[in-house]
Amino acid sequence: MKLLSDLRLGARMAFSAGKDGHLRTALIALGTGLGVALLLLVASIPTALQSRSTRTDARQAQWADQGTRLGETLLVDGFGTTYHGTSVAGWAIWPEGPAAPLPPGVEALPGNGEIVVSPALRDLLRSSDGRLLVQRLGQPAIVGTIGDQGLLGPRELAFYLGDNSITSETADQRVPAFGQESPAEVYNATLQLLIIVITVVLLLPILICQAMATRFGGEARDRRMAALRLIGADRRMIRIMAVGEALVGAILGIALGWLIFLGGRQIVPLFSLSDISLYPSDLIPRTDLALLVMVLAVVLAAAAALTALRGVIIEPLGVTRIASQPRRRLWWRLIIPAAGLAALYPLFEGADPESGPPPAYQIVAGVILLLAGSVALLPWLVDRLVQALPTGPVAWHLAARQLRRNTATAVRFVNAVVIAVAGAIGLQLLFVAVQESNSADTSYDPNWATAMAHIVPVPGQPGNDFQQIVAQVQDIPGITVTSGVRRAWSTGDDSGDWNVPLLVGECADLAQYAKLGSCASGEVFLSRNPSTASINDQVGPGSVLHLFNGMGPEGEASIDWTVPRTARTVPQREDAVTTDGGNLSILATPAALDVAALRTLPIDLAVIHDPNDEDSLEHLRNVVVATNWYHSDVGVFKDRVEQDQFAKIRVGLYLGSVLTLLLLASSLLIGMLEQLRERRRLLSALVAAGARRSTLAWSVIWQSLIPITVGLALAVVFGIVLGAMLLRIVDLPLSVGWSAIAWSTLIAVGTILLVNTISIPPLLRLLRTDSLRVE
Amino acid sequence: MTAPAPVPVPSARAILTATGLRKTFGQTLALDHASISLAPGEIVAVMGPSGSGKSTLLHCLAGILRPDQGSVIYQGQDLTTLRDAARSTLRRTQFGFIFQFGQLVPELTCLENVALPLRMERVPRAEANRRATEELQRLAVEDVAGQRPGEISGGQGQRVAVARALVTRPRVIFADEPTGALDSLNGELVLRQLTATARETRASILLVTHEARVAAYSDREIVVRDGRTRDPLTAGAAA
C-alpha cells in the first residue's frame, strides 16, 4: 500500500535521523510513555474500586434468620482498633458448631487464644514495633494468615481472634455465611473531581512536552522534506511521512507507558494511603479506557506532527515560513482563561446539591482553558515587556531584539514550564489547606486534652473501680490525666423522648467542662452551651429526674434524684469536648448524689499524651481495652499521623513536579542548543566583528530568562486561581500557602538555571572564532 | 573530432518547450518573456551572470515554480495548469534533479537515497536496491553505498546525487550548477559521467551554469540576461 510505504519511510527517518534524531524520538517516547502510564493508572481506578468493593462484599457477614440452623453459625464480635495511627480491622470469633462458616481467606478457624492474621499484621506482630499490639490482643498464638481474597489490600491490618468467651447472647452477630452484596458505593464526588483535576494538571505539561519534542530538529526535518519534495513527493506524502515519523515515537511511548505502568504496579503494594492499599492485580485498566488511551497517544502524536507542519510550506526549493506576525491582541487571550473560569463557575458557587456536581468534561475543559489562558497571555506580556523595558547594554539590546523578532519560538519552550508550575502551585495550595484544616480545625485546647478515653467497665468485674482505673492510666508513662468523670444519663419521664447527660466528678475535673466560677463539694451545675438559645426547659433547679447508668440488661441501675435548688447555670467551655454535643449537661460533685447506687458507670478520661512518645497512646489503649475491649475506645484529637500522610502527599507532589520539570528541562535544553546551532553563523560573525563573548553569552541568557520570568509570574497568578478553585471544590476557605508557592517556583527556577548553566559551555564553544569556518 | 553541430530545434520535435515565461518575486522581475526548447537527448546549457534568472527558468521548466505568465509544455501537457500532485508525479517519474548541494536526504544511506525515487514509485525494495546499486557502480561510488551523505566527500555526494537523478531513467535532467561546490577534477568527473549516461539513455539535460567549461559539455547554449533568454544563433542572425 502506498500509504503504508510512505508511513514506513517516515518511520525509517525517525530511526536513522542520527544522534539528534534519536534523542528526539527518545523524548517523544518518554513524554508519551509518562502520559500513557498516568492515564493507564487513571483508567485502572474503576477496576480497582470494583475489586475493592468485591472484596468488601466477600467479607460481609450475612445475618442469621429463621432458616439458620443452630450450630451452623459463627459468633462474631467486631474488635477494630487503632495502632500507631493505622486502623486494624479485627473480629473475635467462635464457632457455634462444626459446620460454622469460614471467613474468606481463612483456611481453618483459630482455637481459643489463637489468631489468624493478614500478612501485614503478622509482620507487625512479629516485629518489635508490634509489641504493644500483641499485648492488647492478649498474646495470641498466630496459627494462620488470611489469604488475599479475604483482604481489602496487601497492607491491610486484619485479624480473626478465637475467643470462647463469646456467647450467642453477647455476640454482635451470628453468622451463617459470608459474602453479601452491599449496595453499590456512591463514589465520593469530591474525590472524583480531585482525581480528574490532578490528572489534567499532571498530564498537560507532559502533553506539551511531547508536542515540543515533536518539533525538535524541525529545521532539519523541513529541509529533508524539501529534498523529498524535489524528487517528487507531493504534499500529502510529506504529511504522511511526518506522521509516520511521529508514530514511531508514539508507539515506542505506548510500549514504554505500559512498561512503566506494569512496573509501577508491582511496587503499589508497598504503599498504603489512608489505610487503603492495593494489589497489583487490582490495577487493571478498563479495556475500553486502555484502548482509548492508546488511540489518544497515537492521534496526539500525529496531530502534533501535522501542527508542526502547519505554518510551514515545504516546497521543493526549500522551506517557506508563513511569517505572519499578527499584532498580539489582548482580548482573545483574556477570553480563554475567562471561559475556563466560566466553566468552573458552578464549583465556585459550591455546587448546587440538587443538580449535583457539573459533568467531568466541563471541569476538564475549565481547568485546561484556565491553564491554557496563562500560555495565551505569555507572548503578549513578553511583547509588552520587551517594548516597555528601557534599552540597556548591548547584550540586553540584542536579546530584546531577538525576542521581538521571534517571540513565538522563545515562548514555546516556556509554555510547558508555566503550565507545570501553575498546576503544581494549584495542587500544593489545595494540599496545604487540607493539611491545615486537618490539624488546626479542631478547636480543642491541647492543654485540656489531646485524647479522650471512653471506658465502659464490665459490670461486676474486679479491678474496674473508677479510682483504680484512673490510677492505672495515671501510671502510664507519657500520659497525664487532666479530667476524670463518670457519666450517667437523666430523663424526666418514661417517654424516653429526651435525656440529659450527667457528669460526676470533683471540682477540678468538672472545671474542664464549664466555667464554674467557684465550686465546693456537694454543688451541682447546669452547664449550657452559650451559643445556643434553646435549651431543655424541663431541667432546672428543683426538677425531679430519673438517673440511670445505661449499662444494658446485666448492669442496669437507676435512682430518682432532684436537682438541688442551689444548682447554678454556668457556660460550657467551648474548647472542651462536651462529648455529647448537647446543649445542656448536668455537672455534679460526687457528694451531691448517691453514686454507689448507680453501680458501674462509664468513665471519660481526658488525657494529654506525650507527642514524642507514640507508645504512650498504645499503652493507654491497652489499659482501656483490658477493662472492656468491646465498648471502650480512645479518641485522639490531634492525630499527628494524619498530618504526616498529607505531608507525604505533598512531598510526592514536589517530587512529581521535579520529575516533570526535569523532563521539560531536557527538552528545554535541546531546544536551546538547537536554536544556538541555527544562529551559529550570526553569533560567530558577531564574534569575528569584535563582539565580546561574554556579551553574546549574556544576550543568549537574557533571551531565555526574560520569557521565563514573565512565565513564572503568570504561573504564580494562575496557580493561585487554580488553587482557589480547587479549594472551593473541597469546600475549604482560601488560604494562600506562600511557602508552597515559593517552593514550586524555586524548583522551576532551579531547573531553568540548571538548563542555562548546562548550555553555557556549548555556547562558549560555539562562540570561539575557530568555529567561524563556513561550511 | 567534430562536435555535434548546434542545430536550432524545431518545437515540434521538442520534448520540453517554454514560451513567454514571466515570473516576479515581489518587486523583482526574475523572468521576462523567457523562451526555451529542449529536444530529446539534447544537452542545453543555460548561461548568464548570477541573478539573471537562470535558476528561476529551470524551476519553472521543472514545474517547481509556477510562472506568472507563459506556458511550459512537456510532451503536450502544460505544466502551468497541472496541480501540485500531478507535477510531483512528473518530477518523480519523468524528471531528474541535480543541484549544487544539499539534495540528498541526510538521514538515509547513499544506497537508500538512490533507491528513494524508485521506492516512491512502489518498486519493490529488492529491485529498487538492485537498480540503485547498478547506478552507483556506473558512477563508481558503489563503495559508499552504506554510508550517509554526511560521511562522504562532496565529489562522491554529487555523484550519488547524479545516480539518484538517473536511476528512474528520466526523460529530462535538470542540473543547476551541479559542479558549483566541487573542485575542477571532481567537477569534470561528475559532468563526464552525467553527460555520458544521458547520451546513453537519450535523456535531455538542462544545464544551468555560469562556467564556460561546464557549458562546454552541452550541445548548445542559451543565455539569460535580465530575465530574458537570448539564443546566440538568432541573436547573431539579427546582428
Next chain:
Amino acid sequence: MSMGQTFLGLLEAGPRHGYDLKRAYDERFSHIRPVHFGQVYATLARLLKHGLVELDAVEAGEGPERKRYAVTEAGVADVDHWLARPEAPDPYLQNTLYTKVVLALLTGRSATDLLDLQRTEHLRLMRELTQRKANGDLIDHLICDHGLFHLEADLRWLELTAARLDDLAATLTPAGGTTTGRTIRA
C-alpha cells in the same frame, strides 16, 4: 622561441631522426603551432651549432641524408634551465576583441551581440576540446585543459565586459558622443 627546448625534451627519450622528431612533435603540439620540415632541420642545425645536440649516427640511404640526433648534457641542462624559468606573464589584453568592443560602442552597434557571438565561437572551440579530452589520453587531457582554462578566462572577461557595457558606454562617449556615433552610423 621554445621549439628548440621542446625538441631537446623529446630527444631525452632517446636519439631520433629529424623525421621522427617532427612526428613526435606533431602528435603532441601541432595544434598549438604547426611545424614544417624546414623549420625542424633549421632548429636542429642551430642546436647542433650550440652543442646542445650531437649527431648520433648518419645512415646512408636513398633520398635525403638520414641523421640521428641525440641530446647532449648541455642540451639537458638547457631544458632544465628552460623549465625552471618562469614565463613572463603575458598581459594578453584581448587586443583584437577589445578594439572590436570599443569600436562597436563608438559606432552604436550592439556590443552585447558581438560578445554573445564571440562566446558562441569560444564555446564551439571549447566543446571541441572537451570532446577531444573525452576520447584522448592523459597528455590530451593536459593540453585540452590548458586550452579550456584559457578560453574560459577569455569568456570571463567577455562576461564581465558584457556586464559593464553600460558603464563602458558612459566612459567612452563624452557628452553628446552617443549622438555622434549614431550620426556616423546613420
